[in-house]
Amino acid sequence: MEKKNNRELSKIELNVWAYLNEIDDSLNQEEINLKRVFYLIDMARAILTGNAKSDFGD
Structure with missing residues (x-):
């Protein structure tokens, strides 16, 4: 698991990082789907x- 400042990331942080990575991937596509990008931003x-709720929640 990734560490940040010598501590484990919370489930919320993990989920937001997952959304940020997906946003980054979406923006680097040849054809950008802005509707999807805005949805991902809204979810984060x-x-x-x-x-x-976080996808990694209890």
Whole structure:
């Protein structure tokens, strides 16, 4: 598991990183699907604000 400042990442952090990586991948495609990118951003925001559960949640 990745470490950040000598601590394990929380489940929320792992989930947000997964969304950020997916956003990055989507933006590097030849044909960018902005609808998908905005959906991924909205989901990451919802997880950070507690309006959605993390995929890695209990």
